[in-house]
Amino acid sequence: MGSIWTVARHTISESIRNKVALSFIFMLGVLLVGLPFASKGDNTVSGAVQAFLSYSVTAVSALLSLLSIFLAKSISDDLSGKQILTLMTKPIARWKYVVGRWFGIVCIDTALLSVAGLMIYGFTMYLASRPAQDEIDAERLKGQILCARHASNFKIPDFAAEAEAKYQENVELGKYSGLAEHDEERAKNEIQAQMIGRWRAVWPRESRLFEFEDVRCDRSPESMIHLRYVHHVAGFPPDEIVKYTWIFGDPEKGTALYPAPRRDYIDRIHTVSVPADCVAPDNTLQVVFENLNPYVQFGEVQYDNTVVFQKDDAVQVYFQVGTFGGNLTRTLSLVLCKLAFLAAIGVAFATVFSFPVACLGAFSVLLLATTKEFLLDSVSWIPEKGSLGLAQFLLNNIVRGIYFIIPNFDKFNSLDLLVDGRNVTLMWVLLTIGSLVLIKTTILLIAGCLMFMRREVDEVSL
């Protein structure tokens, strides 16, 4: 560890002397300071904050990605400037040199990212302190952006037993006897799907129970939970308004009960907030939806006020699980994982290639990683089997290996959640550290070390 740290320290002081860090902070300053005034959004404070957040985090992570790759120059420089000759005659193992260089880059990234994080946080707070446009704006800012909320979807009831019974009934009625071919399993699934479809639609004067699990929030009456829902109505009411009541709480488990009568425009997202003591101690929440609309018959026209919750996330409970600061930290941690990976790519390339080539290679990987989602969607160009026999087999596996190493950066992008005030889970961060840093980065570093140990350090880089 001693010599790794010596090399890392050396890398850091090199970047300070070369004014890399300084110029980065300067550029960041220009970007961030100019931005809060430039970005207007939709004239609301909440919109401005959201625009600022998504822009600044994107800018910082792009800038640092480039920097991570550029900093691998120190290895190429050692090789082309021959400082490596002196270095490698000192008692330091070659792999320690490579890892030390990488670690130094990660340290620089961490420091710069921390500075950037503080600046982003500071500017966000500054933006948020400006007077809100209206009450909705203020509430949105506080409850939906500058927080870390978790969303739970409702539980879809299990209709398997009922579907089974219905199927048996159908068999007894002889519904399937005339069919030449019939699949029992499929028939049951169809029946069940019908039942769920029926369950999602709440007829006038009908009520429906939504159950949520894992609502792990602070259950004191001071904290609030938010129900967010979007619904469709079968027939359009003339005033486009529907009436209903949400009733929060579970009388059997002795929680507080909160009825919330509503008159809402249809087809929009609505939010109801109630105190959190309606959540049961076992972290379950019951919400009953009562459709208060009548069937209305105006002469010929019939208004069917059946309310339909079509999608699985049509009704969600949001509850506070953390702070905006924590969320920002976790988002930046994910960025740091990516930077560590990119640094390893740069370092691995620099152990073999001259700087321009190494840079080009690392940029290609960055490009592939950012577009992998798109690539995966649009092409499936790895042929399973081909006519080339062994060569095909090797080719496939090499291509697959490369594809494995190149991560899908989209999977580690939590910016959408951050901007939406939704919780970026610690689990996500840990899994990313596991897959991106502990596995992929390590593989790259090992590859870099092996290549570096094999090579003659006095050889001219390609």
Place this chain on the structure above:
Amino acid sequence: MSKASLPVVQTVGLNKVFKDFWRRPRVSAVQNLNIEIKPGEVFGLLGPNGSGKSTAIKMLLGLLYPTKGRISIFGRPPTDVAIKQRIGYLPEESYLYRFLDARETLDFYGRLFRQHGQVRRERRDMLLDMVGLQHESKRRIGEYSKGMARRIGLAQALINDPEFLVLDEPTSGLDPIGTRQIKDVIRRLGDMGKTILLSSHLLADVEDVCDRVCILYGGKVQAEGTIKELLAQKDVTQIRADKLRTDTIEEIKSVVERRESKSIEVSVPTGRLENLFLKIVEDAQAAKVETSGAGQAGAIPEFLGAATDDGGTLIQSLIQAADKEVKSEPVPMASPESVAPKPSQKVLDELTKPKQPAHEPGQSSEEATPSTSPVGPTKPVQADRSIIEGLMGQSDSAAEKDRGNG
């Protein structure tokens, strides 16, 4: 213990072929090199430019991998990290970090040896003092002159108090005093029982400090042995004496001439290894030994002739002085007047005096080594001699002959 008798360096059939991008052999830089360096020995590696000295050294240090052959250093392969603890290396150019200052440089290398704070700082300051850069230690290496960087390079090689010191052309770029200091350091370390491998073009220096030398040409060993062995000439009688007066020498000359009808030559011993070296290189060239290094130098291109009008006289006088020095006309050695004009001597005096607090030139063992040439009686004159030697007699003529014949 058997460890003491174990050679520090041993190579068996060492070969190095440089290949190009397509793995095609391009240059055979070292061929069948077998050397053995015993503990406490000062070993010199000689050869014209491109003869494979640096390549051999880099293979010993694990910076290049041999194409064929085996190397053991302290009984271990050169890639072993642990043996690096006992090695100091000064590359042919001081490849240092331009953005660090002298202190930070030594600090960085000290850290790599896991030296602790106090030890590291002490050694750093002592070494800076030794190479005479203690006052410039806060400046970036990037601003240093070549010789200053070279000095830091040397300090860096000594930071771990190495048992085995590898110096690749340690004196390149150094002023006469620096050259002299390096020689002193090498000699002192040699006396302390350190093993030293040295490559140099300054044959006089090599002769002064080395126990054994190996002369390479075209990657092959042309001659190897102790200086005595190599320079032993059976058909020559050598008369050695301390400081002879001019008239004494004349008298001896006339005696020899009368009795044996032979003329005697009074010369500085520095010329001897040089002669051997030149002979070996000339022989190798005559035998058309293949080399990938520098070949015979051609005539000076005509377009350079125009310049001689201005610099010509100076160069001419320098060459003349150098020639006199090497050919060593018997008597004039004693009087510096014939070597250099008086004014320049004064200038040299002024230049060198304040810079020599650490080393009294007159006391150094170099001056004490017996030489057939009578040397002036007073110390300042002695100092001048060594400086002029350093300036012209040795380095210039050696380099010139080298270029002319290598």
